[in-house]
Amino acid sequence: MNFNTRSRLNDFNGLKAVASVNHNSRSSFLGKENTAAFQKSFTRRAQNQNVTSPNAFQVQASFKVAILGAAGGIGQPLALLVKMSPLVSDLHLYDIANVKGVAADLSHCNTPSRVRDFTGNDELSNCLKDVDVVVIPAGVPRKPGMTRDDLFNINASIVKTLVEAVADNCPDAFIHVISNPVNSTVPIAAEVLKQKGVYNPKKLFGITTLDVVRANTFVAQKKNLKLIDVDVPVIGGHAGITILPLLSKTKPSVTFTDEEVQDLTVRIQNAGTEVVEAKAGAGSATLSMAYAAARFVESSLRALDGDTDVYECSFVQSDLTEVPFFASRIKLGKQGVEAVISSDLQGLTEYEQKALEALKPELKGSIEKGVAFANKQTVSS
Numbered sequence: 384m385n386f387n388t389r390s391r392l393n394d395f396n397g398l399k400a401v402a403s404v405n406h407n408s409r410s411s412f413l414g415k416e417n418t419a420a421f422q423k424s425f426t427r428r429a430q431n432q433n434v435t436s437p438n439a440f441q442v443q444a445s446f447k448v449a450i451l452g453a454a455g456g457i458g459q460p461l462a463l464l465v466k467m468s469p470l471v472s473d474l475h476l477y478d479i480a481n482v483k484g485v486a487a488d489l490s491h492c493n494t495p496s497r498v499r500d501f502t503g504n505d506e507l508s509n510c511l512k513d514v515d516v517v518v519i520p521a522g523v524p525r526k527p528g529m530t531r532d533d534l535f536n537i538n539a540s541i542v543k544t545l546v547e548a549v550a551d552n553c554p555d556a557f558i559h560v561i562s563n564p565v566n567s568t569v570p571i572a573a574e575v576l577k578q579k580g581v582y583n584p585k586k587l588f589g590i591t592t593l594d595v596v597r598a599n600t601f602v603a604q605k606k607n608l609k610l611i612d613v614d615v616p617v618i619g620g621h622a623g624i625t626i627l628p629l630l631s632k633t634k635p636s637v638t639f640t641d642e643e644v645q646d647l648t649v650r651i652q653n654a655g656t657e658v659v660e661a662k663a664g665a666g667s668a669t670l671s672m673a674y675a676a677a678r679f680v681e682s683s684l685r686a687l688d689g690d691t692d693v694y695e696c697s698f699v700q701s702d703l704t705e706v707p708f709f710a711s712r713i714k715l716g717k718q719g720v721e722a723v724i725s726s727d728l729q730g731l732t733e734y735e736q737k738a739l740e741a742l743k744p745e746l747k748g749s750i751e752k753g754v755a756f757a758n759k760q761t762v763s764s
């Protein structure tokens with residue numbers, strides 16, 4: 384299996400395609416390497432719909448995506464990137480804050496999807512009806528000095544309420560949880576879905592793509608590699624030492640000194656804090672997160688569309704280790720997680736093996752905290 388090729392395909396084939404097909408531009412800001420995957424999916428859809436001489440407007444995109452928290456720092460740029468996907472027919476934007484302006488603004492972009500806005504509890508169910516992919520960036524971000532776990536008290540309830548609505552209105556959707564602390568909010572979502580009798584572990588994803596995006600960027604910079612070729616799996620969870628880049632598994636194969644491994648690992652683990660401190664109280668990563676989340680949305684849509692070669696890292700229910708949720712590389716298919724890739728955990732270096740053992744207790748604690756929250760709320764409500 385060539386993960387390197389897959390990673391390249393995962394990098395925004397859709398946007399490239401929109402740029403070249405809809406706007407006749409000669410090249411996209413996303414690079415020429417991503418055209419092949421889009422062309423494959425575009426041709427398949429054209430064949431399925433019996434369209435000859437297809438163009439992007441004739442070959443109907445068929446997927447509905449909802450973003451919950453769409454007026455926020457991540458929500459807005461994410462909505463823009465998803466609006467550019469040729470696979471999306473309907474884009475639903477929900478927020479408790481006014482999202483009407485965001486939708487009006489976005490709806491003027493001449494890409495095929497229809498944009499609708501939904502505000503407040505009353506409109507949440509309409510927003511979610513028949514949706515294929517739900518992305519949840521709703522919640523508060525960190526300020527300097529805070530850990531992601533410091534967000535638990537506010538964001539746990541937000542995620543719980545939103546996932547209850549997802550369970551009631553689109554239980555078959557892929558659910559992408561961005562809201563922090565991901566190590567706890569994903570288990571909360573799982574418990575809520577269980578309580579509603581609709582939990583499908585193959586369709587619940589904690590979004591850790593930003594860790595991979597960062598690892599790829601930092602490694603390419605450090606080793607002077609062509610960025611589009613670099614692919615570093617990042618496993619574990621999404622907070623501090625639970626973020627574990629497997630540098631020994633970097634594609635293309637590259638050697639690191641012990642010092643480089645230490646520096647890169649710590650930088651990738653602290654990259655979120657690096658942004659929080661640079662923003663100095665104005666929030667956390669939004670633009671890079673929107674990019675990363677849009678990549679995961681696009682990968683999910685390609686999988687739903689029948690592409691059989693879609694791989695991403697994600698925090699999912701997993702039996703790779705004794706920890707019940709674990710980020711690793713997964714294969715995505717029409718039904719969600721088709722396989723959890725175990726080979727990355729074989730042949731780890733001593734450094735990686737120690738780091739893996741060290742992260743497990745913290746990750747386990749965060750998961751248990753989420754599970755306890757979801758179940759305590761049920762007992763007392």
Ligand SMILES: NC(=O)c1ccc[n+]([C@@H]2O[C@H](COP(=O)([O-])OP(=O)(O)OC[C@H]3O[C@@H](n4cnc5c(N)ncnc54)[C@H](O)[C@@H]3O)[C@@H](O)[C@H]2O)c1
Nearest residue numbers: 452454455456457478479480521522523524561562563672
């Ligand atoms: N998984 C990751 O890698 C990653 C990366 C960056 C940020 N995050 C997390 O994403 C979350 C959002 O970050 P942001 O910068 O976009 O924050 P933000 O404050 O800019 O935006 C959050 C949005 O959520 C909305 N919201 C709050 N409660 C809501 C509810 N009940 N229903 C619908 N919308 C609601 C707010 O009105 C706001 O528009 C934070 O928890 C942050 O820590 C995760």
Ligand SMILES: O=C(O)C[C@H](O)C(=O)O
Nearest residue numbers: 525563654655656667668
């Ligand atoms: O660091 C944060 O609080 C936001 C996010 O989890 C990130 O990694 O950037």
